Amino acid sequence: AQSVAQPEDQVNVAEGNPLTVKCTYSVSGNPYLFWYVQYPNRGLQFLLKYITGDNLVKGSYGFEAEFNKSQTSFHLKKPSALVSDSALYFCAVRDLLYNFNKFYFGSGTKLNVKP
């Protein structure tokens, strides 16, 4: 079955430091991977996606993610964290096997950026 895992419930980082939010995937075939962010009391917002091509994907708000096929990972990164980046981050994978309209979301990682 298609799935993604976010091993960390919470990530704490100081403002100005680099941040990484981890995601690993398990899919049959080539993965279509996504990152979304959810601010408090808001809906999810699309950050970036990987379908094919360059392993380093750049997205909104200075975020980027690196696709690593050998490690089956798609970690979200940002060189310098802002307090305003504090939110809940979701990794997702699209089901290409049984129902390609279906997305599986990870359990979410809460990012806390402290001033």
Place this chain on the structure above:
Amino acid sequence: DTAVSQTPKYLVTQMGNDKSIKCEQNLGHDTMYWYKQDSKKFLKIMFSYNNKELIINETVPNRFSPKSPDKAHLNLHINSLELGDSAVYFCASSRGLGETQYFGPGTRLLVL
């Protein structure tokens, strides 16, 4: 202008009642979705419509019935509400099947 909107934002009701949540998107998208986010923030798809046709129907109680009167609207009706239905319900839309999804602000349902 809000791309994906939901009404109401908050819904507090008694067990056994019937309620509806409405969703509208002005993005011209063909595909719409309903998700349920539980208290642990776990997000799970419930339904998906493409061009008003139901294409995803997850293991959801029959008390939940989606309706898509046109491509821009996807409503969710819930009969005989139960305590376990308390959650945040998100509507989303995408340009087509499997495309990037855009989410509404959510409807926070509390069943007492």
